[in-house]
Amino acid sequence: MVASGGRIPWWLRRLTPDDYCASVLDVDPRELTAKGIRGVILDLDNTLAPWGRGKPAPELQGWIAEARAAGLACHIVSNDHGPRVRYFTQVLGIEGTPRAAKPAGRAFRRAMHEMRTLPSETVVIGDQIFTDVLGGKHQGCHTILVVPVSDEEMGWTRLVRRLERAVLRRLQVSGLLPARPRRRGDGS
Numbered sequence: 001m002v003a004s005g006g007r008i009p010w011w012l013r014r015l016t017p018d019d020y021c022a023s024v025l026d027v028d029p030r031e032l033t034a035k036g037i038r039g040v041i042l043d044l045d046n047t048l049a050p051w052g053r054g055k056p057a058p059e060l061q062g063w064i065a066e067a068r069a070a071g072l073a074c075h076i077v078s079n080d081h082g083p084r085v086r087y088f089t090q091v092l093g094i095e096g097t098p099r100a101a102k103p104a105g106r107a108f109r110r111a112m113h114e115m116r117t118l119p120s121e122t123v124v125i126g127d128q129i130f131t132d133v134l135g136g137k138h139q140g141c142h143t144i145l146v147v148p149v150s151d152e153e154m155g156w157t158r159l160v161r162r163l164e165r166a167v168l169r170r171l172q173v174s175g176l177l178p179a180r181p182r183r184r185g186d187g188s
Helices: 010-014 029-034 058-069 082-092 106-115 129-139 155-173
Strands: 019-021 039-042 073-077 095-097 122-126 142-146
Touching: 010 129, 010 155, 029 058, 039 106, 058 073, 058 082, 073 082, 073 106, 082 095, 095 106, 106 122, 106 129, 122 129, 129 142, 129 155
Parallel strands: 019 142, 039 073, 039 122, 073 095, 122 142
Antiparallel strands: none
């Protein structure tokens, strides 16, 4: 529920993504460039692929190609360790930063430096409110929350997801986040 007088509590604003999509594939790169976005920071685990496993799907490779064709630079920022991040960056042909310690800002700033973008020209896409959205918002970036691609997660993340679900419900009840994530081409 929004605070009295229609004011949104500061802490809820910090956790509110600018958009909510079913997956990275539902984000239209042309819409991003039309909004002045030049760089995309992507989370890895449960955003691009299931946690700790999987490889870049052909559809994801196609999305990266579409993003590049739209003039967007892409950079993976992940709390995962180096080998998995390196594998994804090599296959996708983009840069990446492992061991990011999100939501801390150092890795976000590094990615923007490498992409040569300002925070106002950068979007952070990820599946977690307390790492991706909070970290991106703290840097002044646009943020897009996506639905996790898998239910498998580290033990700590499973605990944090409980709190995240409560925040998601609060955002939806307050009208700050739609009840359903947007799908590409659905017009919502």
